[in-house]
């Protein structure tokens with residue numbers, strides 16, 4: 001920003017956002033006496049914020065967020081700006097403090113929107129107490145280092161007022177002084193996540209008029225008391241210390257679309273009213289609690305569920321067949337429970353099911369349709385199918401695998417509207433789902449990933465017979481695990497699985513030679529063929545050289561590098577495996593890096609259109 005701009009003394013609005021512009025604010029900016037709005041957001045401005053800004057007495061909007069401004073800013077600088085109503089210094093490299101001990105007074109400020117995200121604050125700014133006087137407050141002080149209980153002076157003047165947005169997340173807050181369970185003000189979107197709050201969850205006032213989003217995740221809250229006839233669209237309290245059977249109290253919440261109480265200490269069965277009622281629930285995440293009993297059985301045909309995660313609980317019994325009514329269901333994860341049921345062919349009717357995780361339960365019988373079952377067993381959209389560690393038996397059939405059409409790339413990766421992130425606006429929210437899968441030999445807890453993963457795991461069951469050739473047509477697969485079964489016969493042709501990164505066929509009874517074309521799978525970084533009955537020489541290729549002998553041990557008939565027994569005979573005939581890589585190795589590295597750096601998982605975007613209109617007040 002050049003100093004000449006200071007000559008534009010009649011300028012009233014200066015907006016340079018998303019501009020890619022760089023430079024610092026000259027102190028001559030104080031000469032723009034008529035300036036009402038100064039917006040320099042999302043650019044590359046740097047340097048100190050000149051104190052001459054306090055001369056811009058007409059200023060009503062000052063938005064400097066998301067730049068690289070540095071230095072210390074004293075909030076008292078803005079005290080003399082009587083018309084200032086929007087102030088944002090968020091996401092810079094600033095250190096924001098109260099400054100000179102001038103007593104703010106209501107006559108000195110009309111600020112109703114204050115953004116101080118990541119401003120290095122260690123204390124609550126005194127300015128907060130005057131916010132509540134406005135009817136449309138907006139406050140974000142997330143990502144600072146503020147500790148302890150929120151003192152009464154900060155919020156007592158907010159009493160009876162209304163916040164559109166109140167974000168106190170990512171600090172070290174422990175509570176509200178002098179408050180039990182109810183806050184004396186109302187809020188549309190409220191975020192207390194990632195703090196150290198304890199005790200009962202504080203709820204905003206007038207929930208019967210509706211709140212859009214309440215996020216209490218990652219604290220140590222131990223209880224919640226919801227009154228009936230509340231309206232909440234999104235409620236999140238994962239990773240707290242909630243215990244007991246509080247779930248039933250969510251049955252009475254109107255408009256509830258997303259409920260996430262994962263990683264708590266909840267007990268009791270899942271109340272039938274939660275799933276059987278006619279409600280608008282789209283996401284229920286109760287992963288990692290201590291829920292027991294059976295799943296509710298009479299799910300209403302008006303079901304609108306899209307994501308169900310009941311993993312890591314003690315749920316018994318069968319899967320409710322009425323779940324077939326939930327035609328929007330995209331993710332169903334019930335890993336690590338005690339479900340005892342046959343393979344859910346009845347889920348074929350769920351045309352949007354992308355993720356089915358049944359691992360570590362007591363499922364039994366044939367994978368796919370049983371002999372007497374004449375119904376179809378297609379999973380036309382499945383991308384992640386995890387059947388590991390159950391009691392499945394029998395053989396995998398060509399017909400059943402041939403109906404996993406999405407894995408065959410027939411629909412094309414472009415047909416994934418629900419899986420891409422949507423633009424972020426005030427009216428839509430995105431809920432990201434992650435599933436814990438065993439990938440490349442280790443259990444990963446996955447963070448948000450914007451990478452799509454194709455995954456098939458039938459390991460640790462009692463499967464017999466040979467591996468159907470149709471597996472070689474599931475060309476999208478990134479990970480294939482069939483280890484720890486009783487599979488026999490040769491390894492089928494897998495040369496078309498060009499995206500395969502992990503292949504585990506270990507601990508079976510596979511025989512024959514290792515197909516040469518495995519050596520030309522560019523992305524294969526994890527290979528386990530150990531403990532089988534494979535024979536012949538290990539293919540030699542630059543790529544195969546990177547696998548250690550543990551990939552091949554326990555096959556007495558195998559020879560060649562990296563095993564210690566060398567092949568005696570006719571090396572020349574077998575060894576020349578051409579390495580057909582057209583990919584340049586740098587591409588491969590980048591691909592793998594993104595795989596490791598971001599973890600492995602699955603992100604699905606559930607876009608929530610707000611069910612309740614935002615209250616407009618003037």
Ligand SMILES: *[C@@H]1O[C@H](CO)[C@@H](O)[C@H](O)[C@H]1NC(C)=O
Pocket residue numbers: 027028029030031052055
């Ligand atoms: C700000 O105003 C004061 C007094 O009104 C004046 O002395 C000072 O020069 C001004 N600063 C700038 C940068 O305009």
Ligand SMILES: *[C@@H]1O[C@H](CO)[C@@H](O)[C@H](O)[C@H]1NC(C)=O
Pocket residue numbers: 057058082083
């Ligand atoms: C504040 O704004 C009001 C109306 O927008 C205007 O009348 C008033 O003069 C402004 N006050 C100052 C000190 O600029």
Ligand SMILES: *[C@@H]1O[C@H](CO)[C@@H](O)[C@H](O)[C@H]1NC(C)=O
Pocket residue numbers: 046047068070093
């Ligand atoms: C921000 O400014 C500092 C100097 O204050 C500089 O070292 C740093 O590289 C800048 N960061 C960006 C992202 O421009």
Ligand SMILES: *[C@@H]1O[C@H](CO)[C@@H](O)[C@H](O)[C@H]1NC(C)=O
Pocket residue numbers: 068070071093
């Ligand atoms: C913040 O500023 C300091 C110097 O003031 C600089 O060393 C650092 O790199 C900056 N941080 C960022 C993220 O730009």
Ligand SMILES: *[C@@H]1O[C@H](CO)[C@@H](O)[C@H](O)[C@H]1NC(C)=O
Pocket residue numbers: 117142143167169170189190191213215
């Ligand atoms: C609150 O702030 C954090 C960090 O700045 C952000 O990640 C989060 O999305 C915000 N919460 C809401 C409800 O917008």
Ligand SMILES: *[C@@H]1O[C@H](CO)[C@@H](O)[C@H](O)[C@H]1NC(C)=O
Pocket residue numbers: 106129153156157
């Ligand atoms: C609350 O606001 C009033 C003016 O509305 C002010 O006089 C008082 O000091 C404020 N209370 C606190 C504790 O700051």
Ligand SMILES: *[C@@H]1O[C@H](CO)[C@@H](O)[C@H](O)[C@H]1NC(C)=O
Pocket residue numbers: 160161162185186205206
């Ligand atoms: C809460 O509701 C009560 C009664 O319905 C009303 O008097 C009060 O103004 C409301 N408060 C807010 C902040 O909306």
Ligand SMILES: *[C@@H]1O[C@H](CO)[C@@H](O)[C@H](O)[C@H]1NC(C)=O
Pocket residue numbers: 198220222241243
């Ligand atoms: C978690 O809750 C239990 C009782 O439900 C309580 O004994 C324990 O102290 C709580 N832990 C924390 C850290 O609050």
Ligand SMILES: *[C@@H]1O[C@H](CO)[C@@H](O)[C@H](O)[C@H]1NC(C)=O
Pocket residue numbers: 241243265
């Ligand atoms: C869960 O609650 C039980 C008692 O209800 C308690 O013994 C246990 O420590 C709690 N677990 C955690 C992780 O808080």
Ligand SMILES: *[C@@H]1O[C@H](CO)[C@@H](O)[C@H](O)[C@H]1NC(C)=O
Pocket residue numbers: 278298299300301302
């Ligand atoms: C589903 O809900 C509707 C409307 O409440 C009701 O009429 C119907 O009987 C319910 N169906 C079942 C199977 O409960």
Ligand SMILES: *[C@@H]1O[C@H](CO)[C@@H](O)[C@H](O)[C@H]1NC(C)=O
Pocket residue numbers: 368369375376377378399400402403
């Ligand atoms: C596979 O799909 C075909 C039609 O697409 C259907 O006739 C057949 O029954 C399906 N097989 C299985 C095992 O579901």
Ligand SMILES: *[C@@H]1O[C@H](CO)[C@@H](O)[C@H](O)[C@H]1NC(C)=O
Pocket residue numbers: 569570573
């Ligand atoms: C090696 O291969 C040649 C021809 O391919 C064959 O004649 C010969 O018998 C083989 N040697 C052994 C030891 O098998």
